[in-house]
Amino acid sequence: MAGMNDFPITVRFPIHWGEMDAYGHVNNARYFTWFEAARIAYFSQVGLVEPGMQLPQGGVGPILASTQADYLRPVVFPAEVVVGARVSRIGNSSIAMEYAVDDAASGVRYARGSGVVVTVRYPEYQKVPVPAELREKIEKLEGRTF
Amino acid sequence: MAGMNDFPITVRFPIHWGEMDAYGHVNNARYFTWFEAARIAYFSQVGLVEPGMQLPQGGVGPILASTQADYLRPVVFPAEVVVGARVSRIGNSSIAMEYAVDDAASGVRYARGSGVVVTVRYPEYQKVPVPAELREKIEKLEGRTF
Amino acid sequence: MAGMNDFPITVRFPIHWGEMDAYGHVNNARYFTWFEAARIAYFSQVGLVEPGMQLPQGGVGPILASTQADYLRPVVFPAEVVVGARVSRIGNSSIAMEYAVDDAASGVRYARGSGVVVTVRYPEYQKVPVPAELREKIEKLEGRTF
Amino acid sequence: MAGMNDFPITVRFPIHWGEMDAYGHVNNARYFTWFEAARIAYFSQVGLVEPGMQLPQGGVGPILASTQADYLRPVVFPAEVVVGARVSRIGNSSIAMEYAVDDAASGVRYARGSGVVVTVRYPEYQKVPVPAELREKIEKLEGRTF
Numbered sequence: 001m002a003g004m005n006d007f008p009i010t011v012r013f014p015i016h017w018g019e020m021d022a023y024g025h026v027n028n029a030r031y032f033t034w035f036e037a038a039r040i041a042y043f044s045q046v047g048l049v050e051p052g053m054q055l056p057q058g059g060v061g062p063i064l065a066s067t068q069a070d071y072l073r074p075v076v077f078p079a080e081v082v083v084g085a086r087v088s089r090i091g092n093s094s095i096a097m098e099y100a101v102d103d104a105a106s107g108v109r110y111a112r113g114s115g116v117v118v119t120v121r122y123p124e125y126q127k128v129p130v131p132a133e134l135r136e137k138i139e140k141l142e143g144r145t146f
Numbered sequence: 147m148a149g150m151n152d153f154p155i156t157v158r159f160p161i162h163w164g165e166m167d168a169y170g171h172v173n174n175a176r177y178f179t180w181f182e183a184a185r186i187a188y189f190s191q192v193g194l195v196e197p198g199m200q201l202p203q204g205g206v207g208p209i210l211a212s213t214q215a216d217y218l219r220p221v222v223f224p225a226e227v228v229v230g231a232r233v234s235r236i237g238n239s240s241i242a243m244e245y246a247v248d249d250a251a252s253g254v255r256y257a258r259g260s261g262v263v264v265t266v267r268y269p270e271y272q273k274v275p276v277p278a279e280l281r282e283k284i285e286k287l288e289g290r291t292f
Numbered sequence: 293m294a295g296m297n298d299f300p301i302t303v304r305f306p307i308h309w310g311e312m313d314a315y316g317h318v319n320n321a322r323y324f325t326w327f328e329a330a331r332i333a334y335f336s337q338v339g340l341v342e343p344g345m346q347l348p349q350g351g352v353g354p355i356l357a358s359t360q361a362d363y364l365r366p367v368v369f370p371a372e373v374v375v376g377a378r379v380s381r382i383g384n385s386s387i388a389m390e391y392a393v394d395d396a397a398s399g400v401r402y403a404r405g406s407g408v409v410v411t412v413r414y415p416e417y418q419k420v421p422v423p424a425e426l427r428e429k430i431e432k433l434e435g436r437t438f
Numbered sequence: 439m440a441g442m443n444d445f446p447i448t449v450r451f452p453i454h455w456g457e458m459d460a461y462g463h464v465n466n467a468r469y470f471t472w473f474e475a476a477r478i479a480y481f482s483q484v485g486l487v488e489p490g491m492q493l494p495q496g497g498v499g500p501i502l503a504s505t506q507a508d509y510l511r512p513v514v515f516p517a518e519v520v521v522g523a524r525v526s527r528i529g530n531s532s533i534a535m536e537y538a539v540d541d542a543a544s545g546v547r548y549a550r551g552s553g554v555v556v557t558v559r560y561p562e563y564q565k566v567p568v569p570a571e572l573r574e575k576i577e578k579l580e581g582r583t584f
Contacts, residue, residue, distance in 0.1 A: 020314040022313065027310050
């Protein structure tokens with residue numbers, strides 16, 4: 001998928017018919033579940049989340065502070081999509097991410113998105129610095145320093 | 147997938163992290179979206195639905211009259227599942243279906259389900275007989291008569 | 293709500309536009325989220341769940357073993373619904389429930405449902421007997437013995 | 439609700455237990471369904487959508503071009519929320535909106551959001567100017583000109 005070259009992590013799946021709303025295309029809220037799928041795959045890869053675990057390891061985990069989507073073309077069932085995630089910036093206690101949703105067959109871009117994740121201590125939601133080890137793993141995965 | 151031998155139609159997909167609820171396993175309502183995915187794939191195959199169309203072709207389409215699920219084992223992210231659908235009975239204006247959800251890797255059965263679909267004329271929801279051509283296509287797909 | 297006289301617990305809420313699917317009525321899977329809303333309200337009332345808690349108190353909590361819905365009339369946005377829950381049977385380690393979904397304004401019944409909940413020890417999902425205190429609270433709420 | 443004084447349209451509803459994810463708070467994607475609930479209420483009020491209709495009246499309807507959310511505090515079940523919507527700008531063929539999600543009991547703000555809706559001709563998704571009558575109704579509802 002040429003359009004996904006800039007995304008070190010991608011997930012791919014067929015959409016479900018039930019994701020369409022009364023206007024006959026995929027409902028806007030579903031894209032955020034897809035972004036989340038790519039984000040969790042990314043965070044699993046760099047050890048920030050342990051996928052099957054309910055509570056973050058060692059008490060430090062991610063929380064989504066903000067997120068955003070640009071809808072470029074409606075997604076109509078049936079379709080298989082590929083969703084990419086990359087880190088665009090690392091702050092003191094925040095990680096900015098970008099997403100893209102492409103049609104897996106045609107490569108057409110359906111949507112772009114972004115979001116900011118903050119590292120917090122659970123269950124108090126206290127902001128903590130991005131762990132050095134996590135930063136290193138992200139930089140290695142992205143092939144650059146932040 | 148040995149367990150899916152009895153299901154002429156299957157769909158396969160990774161589950162999304164966001165399908166889990168606060169108990170840390172996939173929420174019970176999500177299985178019905180998965181059953182629907184297999185049901186729509188089945189109905190597309192036999193020409194009862196035109197997947198991308200919002201309104202049923204020629205005004206006749208399916209409506210779900212009842213549905214049911216047995217939860218055998220919790221589904222925990224990450225997992226890829228395969229969902230099968232088969233027709234178990236055809237009535238005058240109804241079609242009974244059965245579903246199964248297996249783990250795509252291990253073959254472990256997560257859930258079983260069933261449902262009854264009624265053929266109706268849209269948009270009035272008037273019950274109509276199961277079209278003869280549809281019955282034939284289902285019998286051909288299932289390899290038996292009803 | 294006359295139709296809800298037989299249900300000791302009810303919840304009431306407006307449906308969201310986004311709960312409709314491409315056929316222009318509420319998607320079948322959503323009803324199970326509504327049943328769950330009534331079930332959780334019921335279980336909160338009798339002390340089986342602590343609503344804001346992620347893990348069941350004392351390790352014993354409910355898990356849904358099976359569930360079922362009969363769809364009587366399509367629900368079309370806008371609508372406000374009332375959903376009732378009652379216990380119909382208590383087994384050694386299981387609780388059978390029944391649900392109903394009515395239009396809050398007209399009283400028209402949209403759907404009926406049922407389900408079986410098993411009491412288990414978390415996180416091992418080991419079946420445990422329905423606690424005597426829970427049985428008593430349910431009997432008091434239902435006004436009869438099981 | 440003091441915090442909702444600046445929002446001409448509000449919707450109010452209890453959250454469902456099933457809207458929480460494995461982290462024990464409401465999943466980020468659900469807020470967009472809530473924003474949509476307020477947006478549809480707004481568009482119904484000014485005649486842009488006919489709530490029960492699947493296809494936009496006269497072929498002109500809204501499509502969401504982009505949307506965004508800032509998560510201020512986690513929402514934990516049980517809670518009742520009030521969601522407000524207002525128009526912040528009207529372009530040639532676009533309408534910018536802002537949203538807020540408050541706790542209905544305490545007035546605590548859980549989230550803020552925004553989005554841009556484009557007026558298009560269905561089913562071709564061709565951009566059309568915001569109808570003059572629609573602009574007038576919005577200006578009347580907002581008590582100012584754009």
